[in-house]
Amino acid sequence: MTIAVTAATGQLGTLVVDSLLTKVPAAEIVAIVRDAAKAQPLADRGVTVRIASYDDPAALRTALEGVDKVLLISGNDVTKDRPAQHAHVIDAAAAAGVSLLAYTSAPAADTSTLPVAADHKATEEYLATSGLNTVLLRNGWYHENYVPSIDAARHTGSVLTSAGDGRVASAARADFAEAAAVVLTTDEPLQPVYELGGDVAWTQDELAAAIADVIGSPVTVAQVSPDEQSAALAAAGVPDFWAGFTVATDASIRAGELEVTTGDLSALIGRPTTPLVDALRAAV
Numbered sequence: 001m002t003i004a005v006t007a008a009t010g011q012l013g014t015l016v017v018d019s020l021l022t023k024v025p026a027a028e029i030v031a032i033v034r035d036a037a038k039a040q041p042l043a044d045r046g047v048t049v050r051i052a053s054y055d056d057p058a059a060l061r062t063a064l065e066g067v068d069k070v071l072l073i074s075g076n077d078v079t080k081d082r083p084a085q086h087a088h089v090i091d092a093a094a095a096a097g098v099s100l101l102a103y104t105s106a107p108a109a110d111t112s113t114l115p116v117a118a119d120h121k122a123t124e125e126y127l128a129t130s131g132l133n134t135v136l137l138r139n140g141w142y143h144e145n146y147v148p149s150i151d152a153a154r155h156t157g158s159v160l161t162s163a164g165d166g167r168v169a170s171a172a173r174a175d176f177a178e179a180a181a182v183v184l185t186t187d188e189p190l191q192p193v194y195e196l197g198g199d200v201a202w203t204q205d206e207l208a209a210a211i212a213d214v215i216g217s218p219v220t221v222a223q224v225s226p227d228e229q230s231a232a233l234a235a236a237g238v239p240d241f242w243a244g245f246t247v248a249t250d251a252s253i254r255a256g257e258l259e260v261t262t263g264d265l266s267a268l269i270g271r272p273t274t275p276l277v278d279a280l281r282a283a284v
């Protein structure tokens with residue numbers, strides 16, 4: 001059995017390989033990366049490293065030759081045509097005749113208004129036409145996305161948000177990684193779609209309390225309108241793209257789109273998910 005992980009030098013990919021190494025011999029793991037130097041620690045652990053960018057269909061075909069299962073981790077370059085990049089991997093996986101392709105998507109990617117959802121929806125649609133046996137790992141928000149909020153709270157004493165009463169069932173990146181490793185290695189029947197989130201769907205007040213716990217001083221919540229949030233982010237020097245991304249994400253949270261309460265994640269990993277405060281403390 002050979003299991004390939006794309007973007008294996010990324011934060012999630014590294015954790016997926018860590019988890020796989022507890023389940024299968026290193027010789028069965030193929031790390032597909034674009035930067036050989038960055039992958040040296042993986043090679044040092046006995047993992048096979050193959051070089052292929054998402055922009056290079058020929059290299060991807062070579063890299064996936066002989067692979068049985070593949071985890072396609074979505075790319076992070078939102079300035080690129082990510083669905084096209086992912087399609088290159090999917091085509092290569094189909095050419096290799098893999099028995100399973102798992103893809104890291106987003107919550108309810110087919111209907112979500114999240115700013116990242118369109119790329120995931122397009123990739124899911126392409127997968128549906130690929131003829132491959134697929135599993136959609138619709139990962140919710142990472143706890144670690146809120147590490148910058150810790151730095152902001154140290155300076156301002158507050159969490160700025162327009163998310164209102166919306167709840168977020170975020171989870172530790174390592175928990176999503178472990179779930180992916182389980183899907184890649186289990187002999188149990190798999191669901192076609194997993195909606196993955198943490199066990200606890202928290203409010204902004206609970207986020208502020210978790211951050212206060214980490215930094216050891218009080219943190220309040222500054223609930224503002226989307227326009228006020230845009231203006232505040234601009235005044236703080238946040239680039240337009242990321243300010244817009246933050247405001248749009250808070251709109252999705254307000255609409256309940258990140259309140260993923262299926263229990264799929266804890267069921268896959270066989271334990272409760274890591275609490276927000278623990279992941280934030282570990283991240284700082």
Ligand SMILES: NC(=O)c1ccc[n+]([C@@H]2O[C@H](COP(=O)([O-])OP(=O)(O)OC[C@H]3O[C@@H](n4cnc5c(N)ncnc54)[C@H](OP(=O)(O)O)[C@@H]3O)[C@@H](O)[C@H]2O)c1
Pocket residue numbers: 007008009010011012013033034035038052053054055073074075076077085104139140141142145173
């Ligand atoms: N659920 C969430 O909250 C959340 C948050 C952020 C991102 N995401 C998504 O989940 C993915 C994994 O998260 P992460 O934390 O591991 O992100 P990350 O640390 O930024 O890793 C992204 C990975 O994509 C690889 N990559 C980008 N463009 C590529 C290309 N053209 N060819 C080959 N590889 C390419 C990068 O390669 P290098 O290692 O060479 O840079 C990196 O390994 C992200 O890429 C993004 O799509 C989800």
